[in-house]
Each structure stands twice: as C-alpha cells, then as structure tokens.
Amino acid sequence: MSENSRALKLAEANQKLANKRKGAKEKWGIVLDTSKCIDCKACTVACKMENYVPVGFYNYRIWVAEDTHYAKYPTVNRSFQPSQCQQCENPPCVHVCPTHASYKTADGVIMVDADKCILCKYCMTACPYDARYESHTTEAIDKCTFCYQRREEGKDPACVETCPPKVRVFGDLNDPNSEASRLLAENEYTVLKPEKGTRPKLKYIK
C-alpha cells in the first residue's frame, strides 16, 4: 500500500471515528510549558511518522519556532515556541468552508473530511495561525488532528507522547481533575492571537 493511500485511509478512519464519537463530552486541549522546550524537533518528526505526512519542507502539521528576541551576545537566552493548529473553540476555518469539509468534532477537534474538501483553500486564508497546508497524499487540506486516531486507544497525540521534557500536556479541559485542567488552574497562561476571538485550545503557561 502506498504512502498516499495510507494517508487517505487514516483520514477516512478518522472521519468514521468522529462520527462514532458524536456523543463525546470531552473538550480536548493541550497545555504547553515552553520554558522546557529544547527545540529537539522530536515532536515534528513523530507527527510526520504517525500521520503519514510526506517529506517536504512545507508539508507539516506542527512546528517549533525560535523566539530570537533575546539573542544579543553575550546575554543570550534562547527560547522556543512549539505550536500547531489551535483547535479553536470559535474556528474561522469551520465557518468559511463551503462544503462542511472542515468541521468540529463533538470533543472539540477540528478535522478535515478529505472526501468533501474541494481545495478552495478558504480555510487557509481564514486561519490566523498558518496551521493548514495542502496535502498531496490525501489531496485535501491537512492539519493537526490531535492524532484523533489515538483517541480510541486512549493514547496522547504523538507530539505529546514523544516529547523528552514533556512540554505538552494533553487533556480534557472539561474535566477539572485532568492534569491539563489542573495546570491551567494553578498557572497563568496565554494563548496566541487572543484578539482574533478564536478561543484557541492550546494554552501556554507563563
């Protein structure tokens, strides 16, 4: 089976799973402590492996960027910002998709139904985070799905699981006892571009 068809199979399986989980009550989110991030890129490679994202410098679902504002010799203090699709609670990409290819699952994950996607790329211009890209394996728009296929096994998304210092914590934000919720309760946090009103579900602890 080729890489293309594996990617498509995964996309279809995720569609079915989203349907199956129509009654799910969770609100999935990721809490990040980027002060621990060492930019090892384990997450980006793990994501590509897990989700059949093909080789290509601009084919990626997640990224780790460097914040170069504190880079003046000799007082250098490097810091890194991992990010991906914010799985917004108010997702512009879902509002604008003409065919409902881009949709939100019951548990708050934004997915793309590869069958319905007409590749008009409206969602790409609508996304304030440059989180989406055109996949030549599924021939549809692709983006982070919080490794939705892992929901059934109860496993964390690949980026969360593989991270050496565990920068990301994945969890149910509706459950006050989840590790993610507790981290948010105990720490101040920010989100990216809050002024856009997207209500992202990636929360960055200060």
Next chain:
Amino acid sequence: MSLLKTKLNRRKFLAYSGGTLAAGAMASKFSTIKAVASEHSSRSNSSESKNVPSACAICVNMCSLFADVKDGVIHKLNPNHNFFKSRSMLCARGNAGAKVPYDPDRLKKPLIRAGERGEGKWKEVSWEEAYDYIVKNVMKLIDKYDNRSSIAFASTEGLQEEFFRHLTSIVGSTNSVRHPTLCLASNIQGYSSVFGTFPDADIANAKFVVMAGSNRAEAFITPDTIDLAKNHKEQTFVYLDPRATKSTALADKWFPIKPGTDMAVVLAMINIIISENLYDKEFVDKYTHGFKELANHVKQYTPEWAAKESEVPASEIKWMARKFAENAPASVWYPGRRSSFTANDVYYRRACGILNAVVGAWDRKGGLIPKSGISLKSHEFIFPLYDRVKNRIDGGKVDFAGEVLPEYIKSNKGMPKDKVAYLSESDGSWVLFRDAILKQKPYPVKGMFIYKQNPVESIPNRAKTIEMLKSMEFTCAIDIQMSDAAWYADVVLPESTYLERWDPAHNYGGAAPIVLFRKQAIKPLFDTKPMKDITVDLAERFLKEDDFWTDAWEEDKGYLQEYVDTFKNNSMEKIIEHQVSGHPGAFKMLMEKGCFYETDKIPYGQTLKEGARLKTKSGKIELASVRYPEAGLHALPVYQKPSEAPEGKYRFVVGRHAQFTQANTQNVPYLLEAYGHYENMLWIHPKSALKQGLNDGDYAIVKSSVGEQKVKVHVTEYTRPDTVFYLHGFGRLSKWLSNIYKVGASDAEILEDYAETISGNALLHETFVEIKKA
C-alpha cells in the same frame, strides 16, 4: 615464562575480554544452552505484530520502544513508557528510525568493488561470493605477514557489536579499535582516577548544576537532558560554553567561556570552597585521600586568576563556588560525555570529580552516582589461541606517541611522550592507531574490518584516514548504509537494520540500571544479515580451512564449533531467555514491557557503607591520585594554559544538533528538514564576519593545516568572536548518501589530528582555521 604459561594467560584474557567493553559493567555474555532448540529468530511472524518491543539504535542511549507495525509495515516507533531511563520519550532521530529500513539509499546486497578504491563502482554478489573473498583475503594476509594482527577491527557500539568482537577473536587479531578515543576516553579516565569509575549525575535531584561544554539539549537526549528541562525552575543551572547552544534555553546563566579554560574555573571554585571552609569536612576525612596536598595545590588558582584565564567574571566564579557548596550534596559539575576537547582534558576531568568530592556530593542524592548493573547470565566462549599474533600497534611503548601531541603541551611533564599511559586493550587510540598503520610501525597492518563505524568522517584529518584506507590490501565494511568508509572498502556486507532483527538482552548500567533487548519488528526487506549471522557464517568457513588452523591448538577448532553450534541451534529468543534466567519473571517482563528492571530508585550510598572500597589504588576517593605519579603523571590537577589563536585565525570547535547522531543520520530527509537546512553552515560572530568581509549567506573557505572546505556562512550572536563552528557530518564522499554527497562541509577534513597520551583521546578543539570569502 614458558610458552605454555603464556598461552594460557592469553587464552584466559581473550576469553574474558572477547566481546566486552573495557569500562563499566556493560558486558553481555551468553550462556550455554542445550542443543536442539530450533532456530526461528529470523522467521518470526512479525507481519501480524502490532506492537513489537524493541530498542532504538540511532544513538547509544538505546531507548526502548514499541514498533507500531501495520500490515507488515512499520508505521511508527512509540516510546516505551515502562523504560524509565528514557523518561517515556523518543527523540527526533529515534522517530525517524521508523524509516531506516525503507531508506532508498540503504545497502541491500553484498557488494564487491569493481573499480578503483573510492571510485564507487560496485558489483552485487551473493553472500557466498562475499565470504569467499573475505576468507581468501584474511588468510592471504595472515600468511603474508605471519601475523593475525595485520588485520585491524574497527567498530562502534551496538547490540550486535559483540559478534563483531567475537569475529576479532576468531581471526585472532589484537588490533581492535573503537570509538571511545574519539569521544569520552579522557572523561572516563579523569573521573576514574578520582572515584575508580565513571559516574552518572543525579540531575533529577540536583539543586545546582554546572554544565561545561556538554550540550545536553542538542547532543544526545539523555535522561539528564530531560531532568534538566523538567526541573529548570527549581534547579540553578549554570552553562559554560563558547557557543550559545540550545542548552541556554534551560540555563539560568550562560557564560561564553574561553575554550580550553574550563579547568581554571573548576580549580578556582575548589580554591574558594577550601579557603572559605565550605567543604564537607566529615566527608573529606572519611572518604577521601590527599586533601592536604590538594588544598596546598589549589592556593595558586584564585578566582581573579581564573577570571583572566576564562573570561568568566571573578564574582560569578565566587558565586558559583559558594552556591555549589551550599547546595551540596545536591550539586554536580556535570561530567558530560564527549570530552575530546583540549590536551589537558584528563586532568580537567579529574578536577571536576575532585570538586564534587570535596563538597561530599558523591553517592548521595543530587550528586555524582556510581553506576551499577543488572547481571545477565553469560556464556564464556573460549576463542582460539593462536601463535602468529603480535601485540597491538598502539599499545605499550610507542616512540612516536609524542608526535600526536599539540606543540604547546609537549613541554608538560604530566603528558607521556612515548606511550599512551592508560590505553584500553579493546578500544585503542584511533589517532595513534592510524599513525602506526601509516608508519607501518611496529609492523604492517594491511587489512581492516569496519563494523558500523565510519572512520573517514569520525577521525580528525580525513585525508589521512583515506590514505590509511588506500594503503590497505583488504578492507571489509559491514554497515546498513554506504558510509564514506564503506565507499573506500573492497567488500561491503549489508547488515539487517535494528528493526529487522532480534538482538540479545543488554544490561544498561547506570545510577539505576535497566535491561533492554530487541524483537524483530519486520522481516529483513532485502538480502541482509545481522552481524551475528555474519560472524557465525565466517566461523563456519574458517573451520573448513585447514591452513587457518596451523598455529592453533587442537581443541580450538572444537571450541569454535561449539560457538557456531550455540547460535545455529538456538534462537535469539531462547538466548535472551537464558540471559535473564537468573531473575525470576524477567523474561516475561521483557517480552511484555520491553524492558526489565528491579527498581527505578537509585540506591544511594552503596560506596559510603562501612567497609566499602572504591576501585582506586587507595580504595578511597583520590583527590591526589596514587597511581598517576607511578605512571609519570601529575598526581594533582595541574592547570595548562590552552593554545592561543595565531593572528587572524579562529578556533574551530565541534558540536551537535539534536536532529543528527554523529555522522550517521544526515542523509535522512525527515531529519534534514527538522534541522531546517539541507547543508551545514559556519557559525561566525558578527564582529568577526565583518573582519573577514563575510555576510550571512555567503560562502567561505575554511582552511587549516590539513585541509580546507567550502561552507555557507551563518552570521550569529550565538558564538564567541574568536570561535567558529559548523555541524559535523556533512560534505560527504559517498555517492550513496545522496542527500549529503558533497553538500555542506566536513569537519573531519579540516580538523588537525591531535591526541593526548594519557587516555589516547583525540583532541577536536585544538584546530585553528583561517576563513576567507569563497
């Protein structure tokens, strides 16, 4: 001494050292198993396997993992959450390992050279043909030079390396050479001279950590990396490095220390700690030897002096010393790994060990912890004892040993000039070894087997390595990809990748030891074999050659046959079962959880108990070394000023990025794009770039006394103005590394081949380069 006695001594030596590493309790041996178990390790039904326990092979950490195999194809490698040593992670390289068996550039069939060495013309042959070629040439060399040691065996670590070491013993050569003297030999030596062992650091519990020159964020991702990152809010972490590597992301303070002067800081810290009475008197009295001499010795190393040497402010050095003592025993000067920096490294590492010792941060929570291991059952194979064997070429007295020393250290009384003081019998000293081969002293070495290692890119002064390979009459490389060394070989044998084979259980020693192993995740995709099979096959071939046995004892053939039968009649699974049979429930745990351990808690204080003895001559922590003066070395750590950069030149340092392992993985496209570039780039400070007329994105020629390379320029604030760097592993010579063939620059090409003569470790930061616009 009668001949008989000599032979017996050698036999014992060979039998016990065959397949073992020199340092630490890291040996895996096999047990004798009753015959008649069928061999099925390579025929296990892995196409239905869903989650197969295995271990990563991309770096020496061997993180245990579960291979997610779907329809016979490896989909992803997932971290093994039971394997506490990896803290539930798999790094970028480990993840990319899922694509290693499917790499289009990998070796698929045995090859024999069809053109000139290095031309790249190959003929695909059958294993039989390849074996014929090897056996014929091995015997030819042994006869021609009347010396089995005329064939060298070069390798690096791995769970199948011991089979290569067995092959070394089967052929009978004493010239084995491995990677530690390109890496951490001086580190092991320095710390061992203090504590009798090379310890781990309990970073998870340390409160004050100083890391110098080690780049935990970008070199191997070890538990220390993870603990530093996780604890960075509670821990004070001071980072000394001429470059602002990604480790600065975790550091509280970064000092761009002048290269080669780290020892000044350590000595000044010891000076403060002793002069301000901050040391652990009780600990020093009870557990150490030589404090009075140390105290006297460090009086000269004041913080003001150290500040002038290292360019770390004196106030900061004082602060570090006081904090180090205050937080003891949870303080650690991080030992690091690769220590192939400058000539005085062994003494520097001694000083680091001494620093920890004087504050009592040894074998206690948060300090340096001696390693321990889990004993596995072993089989003591008896390898043949041959007559036509000479001692190793870099061992004992070597007249030209002094030639590998940089000029400025030659006058240092604590640096031998005619031998390597503590040479490892299994590891050798690569730089000296290569010189010995080129000089053909004390005798010619004209054959070489290379397993998994890539000397061409790993040893400084690439031109010399190629000269060495070209001077060979026979070279056999065993690898999974066409490394640059394989490119210059005569016969290349393709090994099965780690995901395509069963590997024996391995005791990973450390503060908290753990056992790992590999189960075959997929059947070999191509015509490849694991090293084990190669050794067994070659052993069988040698058994058939009568002329091979003319200088052996009668029973030797029988012993080798026993070796062959052991592996032919027993699957690796059975072997593993026996290895762990001394621990009830271990095999089950291995198969289900992918690893075995008794506890994940560190057993602090084992060496501090009544009657406990360290593996030093005095049995205590040696602040002043007892055996060093006996070997003509300094008993105390004597500071040596590093070499000064000649006018207009820059010091070149070697370093890593987290996306690549040594020179191993640069060809992997997933890792290249994770790295963010498709070639390496020269780091140069803006002031220096201005001086050399270079702009970001220009190409420059970097030239040393042994070679030059063209490299792209990256102007950055992340390095000292006097220090330049470009990433290891690019600018390759093998066309079958298609993504990096002649792309970027090779550091091996420009690094001058220095070594120090205490541990024999190469010196990779002693090269000064001139830089011009291309």
Next chain:
Amino acid sequence: MSTNTTTMDVFAKNDKISNIWLILTLLVSLFGLYGLFSVLINGHEAYGVTRTVPWGILISTYVFFVVSSTGLCLVSSMGHVFGIENFEVIGKRSIILAIFTLLCGFGVIALELGHPFRMMIYNVISPNFASAIWWMGTLYGIYLVFIIIEFYFLMNHNHKGAFYAGLGGFLAGISAHSNLGAVFGLLEARPFWHGPYLPIYFILSALISGSALIIIIFFVAYRSPSNMPEKVVKVLKSITKIFGFLIGILIFFDIWKVITSIYGAPPEKFEAVQTLLSGQLGVNFWLFEIALGMLIPFFIIIFTKGKNIKASLVAAISAVIGIFYMRYDLVIAGQLVPMREPAPGAHVQGALPNGLVSYTPSFTEISIVIGAIAFCAFLYLMAEKYLNLNEE
C-alpha cells in the same frame, strides 16, 4: 411584443469583425493549453501558490472575470430592469459578454480548485450557510441561469421576460458580488481585508468594469463612432460620464483605504499596504492600479467632458488593464503579511528578510490567465460576428 423571431433576427453576419482577430484570439487562447496540460499532468505543484499565499493570480483573474460580468449586468440592467430607455440598446451585447466572462471565470476557478466536480456535489448535499464562498458560488450559479434566460428573452425580443430575468440577474448579481467581497471581508485573520469595505467596494468596482467593457465592445462592434447609430453614441456618452464619475468615487475610496491602513500603523494592515505603496507590489500599484486604472481614465474623461467617445475608448482600455491589476493587488497584498513570524524553525514558506512573504505566479498560471482572457475575447468576437446583437 412579437415572439416570432426569425433566423434573420438571431443570426446576422457582422463583417466589421475581421477573421484575423478571430484567429489571433483563438491562437492566444491555445497558449492557455500549455497551462491546462501542465496542471493536469503535474497537479497543483505547477502553480506558484504557497502555504502562505494560497490564493494567487488564478483567484484574482477569477475575481476580475466575475466582477466584469456582474458590472456588465448591472449597467445593462439600467436599461432592461430600471427602464432607462437610453440604456436599452446595450442589452444584448452586455449580457452576452456577461455570460462569457462568467463562464471563463468559472473555467479559471475550476482549474484553481483542487476538486471542481466535488464542489458541484457537496455544495448541494453538504452546504455551509455560514460560508461566503458557498453563497458566492451558489448565487453566481443562479445569476448565470438568470442572465442566460435574459439573453434568450432579449434575442427573442421578449421584453417582459427580459425584465423579469434581468431583475433576477440584477438581484442575484448584487448578492453574489457582495458575497464575493465578503469572502475577503469576513476574515478576521486578515486585517487588510477585514471589514465592510470590500463588499461595498466590489459593487462600485463592478460598475466601473462594466462601463469600461461596454465602451470597448461597442467599438469592437462598430469599429468607429462614425459607424455607430445615434442611440449608441448617446448611450456611450452617458456611460462615459457615469464611468468617469464612478472612478472619481473610486479614487476617494482608495485614498481612504490607504489612509486607514497607514494612520497609527495598525498591525498587519500597515505592512500590507506598504507592499503596495513601496514594496513588492509597488509597480503594480502605482503604474497599473493608480495611473492606468484610475488617474488616466479620470483625467481623460474630465478633459474631454465625456464627449469624445474615441478618448473614452482609450480611457476604458486603460481602466480595464488597471482593473486587472487592482484585483491582483487586492488578493495578493492581503496575503503578503504572514500569519506567523518567519523565525528559525517556523518554516514560513516564501519568507523574505523583511518578515513578509512573496508570491510569484508560475508560468502555468500565467498561461492559463492569458488563455482565458483570449478565449473570452474569442467567444465574444464569435458572438459579435455571427449573432444579431443590435437592438431594434
């Protein structure tokens, strides 16, 4: 109104259209076949669009076509819907060109979309009523039906039918068109586009496009004012004056668009407008959009007081060229400010040292654009040559 139309009424040879022009436009449109085959073989990798600039020249060309179509319909509706008698004479020609420009626009968008056929299926069975593109697509579909019917009625001299169809076209056209503006204007992620400005601006722009194109096609039909009937000359003068008046308003719109994007340096808007004023799109903006698109036509019309139709032709051609660039600038400028800073590791595609991204249309895209424009001209020339487009 008689509905007995004879063949003579539908078809009429117009000898003023030389075959040379027909062949020329056909050949140039064949040039577009290169692009067509390139994208069929290589897929969308043949395009210069990137992850950061996903909408390129094909989108702007589509906008150019549909804006022209809508404009033609709106201007001509002054005659058939709103009963301004002077304007009745432009009916057939405007509508047939409105149909052809819309079809060519659809053709271009079909090549731009990854899955054009899927769109036709899922827009129907899985519609998203919150999506401006859905409304735009659906309404333009309805609009197309209306204007085809309108054309049919016009050719059959069924003025009542034409009225109702024209009214339908007018309403569908305005809704579809403002929704097209909303496609850009509803995106909070893109401050340069966001707001009510674009839906409004597009309508104004359509009227200008339509007016300009009408002037041009009548010259194509009659070759020179001396051949034009009195009615035609009169309406062209009216249209010219309206055209000039609207350009004046457009200049006013543009000035305020620029000022509100500079004043106080509002984030992202400021950088986007800078690409127009002094950046990558500088030449496009000043030479084509401002000079050719607005200032030259405006001053020509002012100085000739709209009475010189030949001068109006020059103004119209200048304006149409400028308008093509206006669409391109609008679509591209809104995407040149990336959503994420091009830092190391961010993998922002097309990043420039100044922190913006760049877009260059590929040869495939350009050939499709040229082919589509030429083909539209060819279709119109064919219609002009073989159909009776004169009003009685």
